[in-house]
Amino acid sequence: MAALKELANGVKDLSVYLYLVFMALPIYQRASIVLLLPFIYTLVWQFVYSFRKDRVPLVFYWIPWLGSAIPYGMQPYEFFADCQKKYGDVFAFVLLGRVMTVYLGPKGHEFVLNSKLADVSAEEAYTHLTTPVFGKGVIYDCSNARLMEQKKFVKGSLTRDSFANYVPVIREEIFKYFKSSENFRLGERSHGRTNVMSSQPEVTIFTASRSLLGEQMRNKFDASFAQLYSDLDKGFTPINFVFPNLPLPHYRKRDEAQKKISRTYMELIEERRKNNDIGDRDLIDTLMKNSVYKDGVRMTDQEIANLLIGVLMGGQHTSAATSAWFLLHLAEKPELQEELYEEIMRVSEGKDVTSDMLLKMPLVNNVIKETLRMHMPLHSIFRKVMNPIPVNGTSYVVPRGHHVLVSPGFAHLSAAYFPQPEVFNPHRWDTETTSTTDEGTVDYGFGAVSKGVSSPYLPFGGGRHRCIGEQFAYVQLGTILTTYIKTIKWKLPEGARVPEPDYQSMVTLPLCPAEIDWELRTKN
Template sequence: MRRTVFSAPSAPTPTHADGDGMPPRLEGGLPFLGHSLEFRTNPVSLMARARERHGDVVTLTMPGANAVVMTGTRAQEKFFRLSDEDVSQAEAYRLMTPIFGEGIAYDAPPPIMKEQLSFFHDALREARMRTYAQGFIDEAEQYFSSWDDFGCVDMYDVGNELTIYTSSRSLLGVEFRNQLSGEFAKLYQDMEGGLSALAFLAPNLPTPAFRKRDKARARMVELITDIVEDRRRRNISGDDMLQALMDATYKDGRKLSENEITGLLLTIMFAGHHTSGVTFSWMGILLAQHPEWVAELRQEQAEVRGDRAELTLEDLRAMPKLEATIKEVLRMYPPIIVVMRKVVNDFEFGGYRIPHGTMLFASPAVSHYIPELFPEPTRFDPTRFLAPTSADKKHPMGWLPFGAGRHRCMGIMFAQLQLRALWSHLLRNFDFETVQGEVYEPDYARLLVGPRHPCRLRYRRRSMA
């Protein structure tokens, strides 16, 4: 059995600026295409090599525009502190506009985007988090009760299916989850199928995948509009994210349209669902490879719960080793391997000139393997995230699975709570082991990087759970 992890970048070698004052340019690349083919097949290896050869700030040759990779805490802090006037998320993420909708999230002016994302604050308040946690616990019990006493499962498929159920329940309520989660999963799959390298360049071409994406979004608007109208007609209120958006208003007093509500629900869905799904699968793989740490997690479970059968939100928050495990999994296998911006106004950094039109890349997958930040970075070691010297607190611009700065993903607590609930159940009820001959490695063909298919594990139900 072989396990592939991201390579740890060596200490960078300082180099001089390129002839035009830009950061040094990585050697190689193809005529016209530059480094784009390697970026498409193994972007982490490319960016790690760029750092090793030229340091924290390196220029890649790409069709149509140069790309500057910024790694290391100082460069990453600059990246995440750049103002919305100097860099654009909208230009970097044009491929998301057909899914989220025009004027929503990245496609909205920065002040409006800030307002829209603030609507989720109420959806993540304490009372609703308690409801979400109970939903996660209930979904885990229902889903895994159907498993045989032993068998073999693909953890990627399990993670995505299960988090569709938990996400649809938290976003749209129990009734929707029970009646329409199957259709919801198919619509989400069709929308996700529109995320490709081509979508970065021309997201509105009339390709079959893009037509399916657009049809799926239109149907999603219909489904959500029906729920909104039904709740208003019956004068009932849900305890989910949909209700938080139905109740929200802009500063000028305007309520959100059904199209805006759908777009913002899809924004949080794409930010959280798939991230949780692939992290769920990597966590299973790493725990199966490290049974000695599983024993530590089970001891923590026993100490927190005692003889109680039920699991509570307070229990999930009182498991630092489980939290540290999730953070270490996200360090080793961040689902988002590159974060992008497009330069709107020229700026200087480190003695280099970064002109407008340049694409900026920051890479959690490279940052998380810098030995100066995370000693022995290829080793699975959750203890590096335990207090009092937790690595994410020590290097806040080094651990970046959810980004950083003012655009840090606000769903981080929601995602981690979901993973704690699901794995708390699995740790108590199942043993896992790897499948001989299986290769567990990242699949860079996907926008959000999970394990390559198949990623099967054998399981056995514990008799004394």
């Protein structure tokens, strides 16, 4: 005991001595040491890490805490490809103070998306990012069991019968937009130039709100309401992933938008409650009637409003980005537009397209499928590690507190799975298949989904967090595409090319200018 006390006193005396020596140095030397220490620590930590045989290879970095954030944030797929050449499919990198273990390819999809719930957590990975956007008590601000039940509540409005009703109202909203929006003004103009990053977010929010939330709620939406959703969208950036709240303008706009949208939903919910006006019209009615958890707890009206924000945000991300991308790619291929027109007219016999007709239009669906291959909305999917997990077939163990990352979008763009992956070619899906051995289905609480996630093509994710809106997305996007094709022709402006992707948001969007020149289609 005395020896330990003596050692402690010695350490204390040494600390005091070093402090006095440090303070005796000129101020510029002290400043240099303070600046250099984090860099020295970073290099020493990486050196020690490199000797650990139970850790995956770590991508070297110079800048403390920042790590590989810049190359990853600017061009994630290029970053992954460079790392794959050096380290193989499994490696780790530091992202803003967090160690991210990446596993590329279908085996990585299986490793992350089918990991045990006790071992990895989407809630712990995302809640600080999503809760300020969606609100309390929903999506990732609740237990996984609660989230699975919330998905089941919503899925009740995503049936084949409901899709039959959605298609005509989606088409009606698009025609309204064509006539009233400054992006088109059909009736006043027969041609023009449109920025698809202006038009498609608006088209998406108007069509989704009308079909899912009903005409009452749609009437409350206008271009300014679409802008509120755009402000919410800007809450999904890498900096928000690390710092949920900062005194910056886009944080303030995010919070104001969340309050205004939530208040709008609450007003309608309260009005229906007051008038006992709860039927079977829309998702709002469905949630007001059926959102009771298995343990008997009922969702509060505020939680219903928050969940509605989450549902529309999910569709907003996927459909706005995807429809913008397929308009741009088709602008390069007028012959493909004509091929689509012929398919639509043949199947529909010149009548309005229905949900059943959409199922009989392979080229329409393959255009959507190919767009999602080339431009998966989320380039990275994260989970936080809650218990150490071994990497199959290796000596590596990912420790508790680290994150795992999977990127189906990287596999989508790999020549190992898709020949000429950089070429937009919907006809590749005429013969190409991404099916794997049937591994059966599993019900995580919101209906049966495939157990298998080892396909190289997973645009809607997989496992318990698989997107439940896949069928609705195809209905919405199919209706948008067929309505555009039947109404207008379009091309890229002279000398323009399809824009490069912008990866600085959490959603893969085209860099501006993202414009098309359109003209009214002459009916045959």
